[in-house]
Amino acid sequence: MTPYRQPGVVLADRHFTVPLDHDRPGGETIELFAREVVASDQTGAELPWLVYLEGGPGCAARRFVGGQAWLGRAVRDYRVLLLDQRGTGRSTPAGRQTLPLRGGPQEQADYLTRFRADSIVRDCELIRPQVTGGAPWTVLGQSFGGFCATHYLSTVPDGLDTVLVTGGLPSLDAHADDVYRAAYPRIERKVAAHYARYPQDVERARRIAVHLVEHDGVTLSGGYRLTVEAFQSLGILLGTGDGSHRLHYLLENAFVRTPQGTALSDAFQEDVQAALSYAARPLYAVLHEAIYTQDARPTGWAAERVRAEFPQFDAEKTLASDAPLLFTGESVHPWAFDCDPALRPLRETAELLAQRTDFTPLYAPERLAANEVPVAAAIYHDDMYVDTAHSLHTARTIRGLRTWVTDEYEHDGVRASGEHVVNRLLALVRDEI
Template sequence: MIRRFGHDIIEHTLQLPWDHFAPVPGETIEVFAREIRPSGGAELPVVVYLQGGPGFPAPRPTAADGVIGEFLKTHRVLLLDQRGTGRSNRIDQHSKVSSRQLALLRADQICADAEAFREHLGLKRWDLFGQSFGGFCITAYLSRYPSSVGRAFLTGGLPAVGVDIDDIYRATYRALQRRHDAFYHQIPFAESRIREVCAHLDTTAEVLPTGERLTSRRFRTIGIELGRGHGFDTLAYLLEEPFRTLRGEKRLRSDFLAEVGRRVSFADGPLYATIHESIYAYPGAATRWSAHRIREEIPGFEEDAAPQTADKFYLTGEHIFPWQFDEDPALHGLSEAAKELAERTDFPELYSPSGLASAETVAAAAIYADDIFVPFGYSRNTAEMYRDLRPYLTNLFQHDGIRHDGAGIVRTLKGLIDDH
């Protein structure tokens, strides 16, 4: 135990089965969690922080503020590094991992890992907080272990339940289209500049600091920023002056390429790209690169849309494409396993509407009206499946609302639970 920013920090590590439900002898994974305990708070209830993603570790706090600070007023906080991330056997391009193992990184196994920690800590029940994919994990948790959870707090994380993955991506593209049109309206020069950059990349070899050529289709993935609170402004600043003239030739500036390289690389979270679509998989159906297929249905998102002549021309958002595993050096080593994962059909069901309806957990959820990652309509439908979920419906934030007012959002959710 160490003491930092006025609180005690305790580390927990467990050796757990890769597959909790059909374990293979000797096949284990090390899972790590960091507990933050307020002074004199050894008997406080525990809230588990389930990180968004998938494929990213829990936060590494340096102060007791934001979401974590608000919970530390009433709880001990357990920051779980989800399997394959952080100190829980992080998986990257150098890892020897099979598609079968990648399929075991979904919410059902994460929840089973968490249950092992609950038992390890000797707790009958605990509370859960989930941002984005963390909320998906909470919905899976209550479907499987409803008696283990007292209260649940979700932010931007109510998944579509019983919905085909292709329909989910149709909804995300349509939400992004509306957001994109608003971006073009508010930042008038953005559309012509995006078209200009993409046309340039189709005819001129521009190389990122990591050594590979930047293609227009990869550049278009920076549209994920449109789902963040300051996304319009950060993209506008990026696009305001991307070119310079070098020996009489128009070229992209080195600082522009460096910033775009940071945005399009999965070096900090290769697992996110690798398993992203599998979180929507259901029994008997392969995902088959759904986002890649469905983009062709929505005008402006087509991969081969001509930047100079297409009637509509958009960036893409939280969508993963098979060619990224060829173009991004951080994904090369995971390419074969990812492509096999996209063809797997042996996924278990993650969510149980009957289980959600019978769980005695009291839940509250921030549901963002303009969320381009987790469609509003599907979130409302899932909220109604819970036996007791109090929604906080708002258009004040984008998907990353907790980055802008995490403490305030958690206070609102606490109030919804405590005031009933």
């Protein structure tokens, strides 16, 4: 490892080899990448370790510059390991370019069953002795990283000193149908709040939707096919602290006049493609519903099926009335694999995963009820991404867990708050408040 510097911190790149299938330790291996971070004035200090598990699934650890966001607070007390979970970032990648090396769609789907929280936790346990010398470490889990942390507590709590969760306490037993049945009303509330803040966006959104319907979708300059359903999925922005403002600025720049008539502007097309493409995180789309599977029932495109129970999200019906167009939120639908060039080659693979019936349970409520690891969780009171009621029920199951329920932040509070969220969670697990 050759250390290098950024403002206030010293970093080192670390590489690990782990089994693809932990039940076959002598079989095929994959590589993991992680970035070690320590404060510049503590490079020689004996510090405990904190491993950060990013949200997702399928998202690499965030690339900070210096002590941005929560990292500046964490390095005052810890050496931090920013882990690119398997299949992401600089770890052995999994996407449209690499998955054909596995074979056809069935082989690809079989391969990807080993990329859920259970495998990620076993990766952590395998590399932990190499990092800490065997000492337990602290886990900071954001969103899906909190799902992984909950699985960690369910399976190998001896590897944990402390657990901090932000916006990521999962339901312990809900099927994906239950997750989305709870999600659509939350999404509708977020959209209503956005239109209350920016009433001019009601007409802007309808105008864009009408244009897309009249043109049977528009192929953007980067190859993404923007249908009205894909346009509605921009509502995923509304789950973040500044997302409503970002959506507003995106909508106001939608149209230009051309010699051929009104068209979607290049700037709008570029911004939409950047917001909707899964090129940088294909596993987010392919594995999204698989993170909720707890039994033999297939997910079967739960978000798409459950959406039919909420006809107010039907764009065609909305445009035939005077109702505002509703955006959708954090959900993945089969049409995304037709719209997104990064996903098109994975359409059949995703279908096979959606019908899979052999996923194993991820959580052990009985073991969580006997938990002895200090745990604190930030629960955002109307989180678009993770249902608050589900999180509170899980919080009551995990023995000793302390919660901080807040409406100060949205789902990205750990990043948006600077040091505040992590500082509050550390104070809770240390009984300072």
